[in-house]
Amino acid sequence: MWNWVQGSFRLSGVTLLVLALCACAGAPVVAREEGQKLRVVATTGQIGDAVRAIAGDAVTLTVLLGPGIDPHTYVATESDIRTFQRADVIFYNGLHLEAQLERVLEQLGRRGAATVVAVAATLPADRLLRWEPEEGKTYDPHVWHDVQLWQEVVGTIRDTLIAADPTRAERYRSNASAYLAQLDELDGYIRERAASLPPERRILVTAHDAFGYFGRAYGFEVEAVQGISTATEAGAADIQALTSLILERRVPAIFVESTIAPRTIEAVRAAVRAAGQEVTLGGELYSDALGAPDGPAGTYAGMMRHNIDTIVTALQ
Numbered sequence: 030m031w032n033w034v035q036g037s038f039r040l041s042g043v044t045l046l047v048l049a050l051c052a053c054a055g056a057p058v059v060a061r062e063e064g065q066k067l068r069v070v071a072t073t074g075q076i077g078d079a080v081r082a083i084a085g086d087a088v089t090l091t092v093l094l095g096p097g098i099d100p101h102t103y104v105a106t107e108s109d110i111r112t113f114q115r116a117d118v119i120f121y122n123g124l125h126l127e128a129q130l131e132r133v134l135e136q137l138g139r140r141g142a143a144t145v146v147a148v149a150a151t152l153p154a155d156r157l158l159r160w161e162p163e164e165g166k167t168y169d170p171h172v173w174h175d176v177q178l179w180q181e182v183v184g185t186i187r188d189t190l191i192a193a194d195p196t197r198a199e200r201y202r203s204n205a206s207a208y209l210a211q212l213d214e215l216d217g218y219i220r221e222r223a224a225s226l227p228p229e230r231r232i233l234v235t236a237h238d239a240f241g242y243f244g245r246a247y248g249f250e251v252e253a254v255q256g257i258s259t260a261t262e263a264g265a266a267d268i269q270a271l272t273s274l275i276l277e278r279r280v281p282a283i284f285v286e287s288t289i290a291p292r293t294i295e296a297v298r299a300a301v302r303a304a305g306q307e308v309t310l311g312g313e314l315y316s317d318a319l320g321a322p323d324g325p326a327g328t329y330a331g332m333m334r335h336n337i338d339t340i341v342t343a344l345q
């Protein structure tokens with residue numbers, strides 16, 4: 030009896046370890062019946078767009094954060110938790126983007142009930158922008174704003190789907206190639222549009238600091254009222270600092286974001302006006318979430334095109 034119990038204990042210890050390793054490596058851990066669709070959850074619309082393009086109707090996809098939803102402050106509902114628990118594969122951005130969801134997702138990954146992948150956290154560290162390492166938030170999570178960097182993430186999503194559902198590997202590979210080719214075109218389009226602005230006009234002022242990767246990739250200086258997360262409110266000093274910069278540099282336009290109330294950007298605009306200058310509202314950018322599914326910014330490429338078109342039109 031003693032030996033049996035010990036043996037059994039040892040076996041479950043090994044099994045648990047294997048499950049944990051499988052979850053980390055992104056390998057399939059959920060047995061499915063032949064022909065059954067993978068249940069995939071994506072937190073953001075950007076990730077969901079890649080899953081849809083690669084897997085189409087071969088998977089059942091749930092995208093958690095719809096248009097206008099701020100991922101930095103979003104808290105999971107009971108229904109979200111049930112969705113997570115039923116999933117075979119969960120993709121989230123990571124790097125502290127979904128700050129309130131990260132713990133539960135990490136736990137699910139460790140338990141091995143699903144393949145859980147923080148897609149942005151798989152990128153090489155030397156391609157990431159630093160955030161606040163001293164507070165445990167090492168890298169800026171807004172990686173999708175650099176199309177070439179996002180293409181790496183798309184590769185991770187493809188490889189994870191193939192590992193979880195190898196019978197459809199060919200289909201996933203070929204769809205991913207077509208999608209990546211579209212993203213090549215998208216990247217070229219953004220570069221071309223950005224280059225049409227004189228360098229001194231490439232200054233992007235937004236509500237929160239989501240465009241660091243965009244600025245690095247496409248040659249813009251970026252400034253924002255709030256920091257990289259929206260979890261901390263902007264203060265009077267933030268508004269004053271930005272107002273001074275706009276006055277000094279004679280910035281022609283500033284931008285609101287679809288996931289953030291426009292009041293801080295409006296406060297900056299009012300302060301600029303009080304100082305005797307005008308700065309226009311350049312339009313609404315999609316920083317952290319896609320637009321409505323049937324609208325022009327309802328896909329990742331649509332979001333990125335909308336942003337560069339809006340920025341270039343307002344700053345030229």
Ligand SMILES: [Zn+2]
Pocket residue numbers: 101171237238239257258259316317
């Ligand atoms: Zn953000």
